[in-house]
Amino acid sequence: MHTLPELPYRLDALEPYLSRETLDYHYGKHHRAYVNKLNELIKGTDYEHVSLEALIRATRPSPGRSSPVYNNAAQAWNHAFYWHCLTPQATPPDTHLREVLTTRFGSVDDFQLQFARTAVTTFGSGWTWLVADDSGDLDIISTANADTPLAAGRMPLLTCDVWEHAYYIDYRNARAEYLAAFWKIINWDFVAANLRHLHRTSHAA
C-alpha cells in the first residue's frame, strides 16, 4: 500500500509563483489520484508489497507499449521527487554544485537556459530532468508522459513537471513563463544533496 507523501511546505507556500489552487489540484488531486490508482491496480497482485522504485524498474513497458501499473507508479514517484525540487526559501547553488554545473554546461546560467529550452520544447506532456548516468556524467533530458529516468538506471538530480496540469491555472499555455517562475522557487539544496549522494554511492561502488 503506497501513501501520498506529505507536501514539504504549505499549499500556499510557493505563491506568487505557483498558486495554492495549482498545488491544491496538482498535489491534492492529480498526485493523490496516481497513488490511489496504483494501489487499486496492485491490490492482490505480486506487486502489492514491492517498493515504488522496484515496481518502476520491474514494470517499465517496451517502447510503444503501455503499462497502467508503470504509469501510475512512475507518476507517484516523479511527483514526490518534484515537490522536493521546489522550495519557498530558494538559496543559490552551493560552491560544489556551481562548479559541477559550470564544468558540464558552461555556467549555472547556461545550465538554466539549456534546461528551460528542453522543458519548453518538450512536445506534449512529460518531465524535464537533470540526470546522472552510471559514470556520474550529467545530462539534461526529457521523458514523455509518465516515463521516469529511474527506470533506465539514470539518477535524477532535478526535475520540472511540464504537464499542463502543473501550470495551466497560473500561466495558461505559457510554459516558458512557468519555467521562469520555476527558477524563483528551485530547491538548489535538494539538487546539491542528490549530487552528494551520487558521489558517495559512486565512490562506494
Ligand SMILES: [Fe+2]
Ligand atoms: Fe504533475
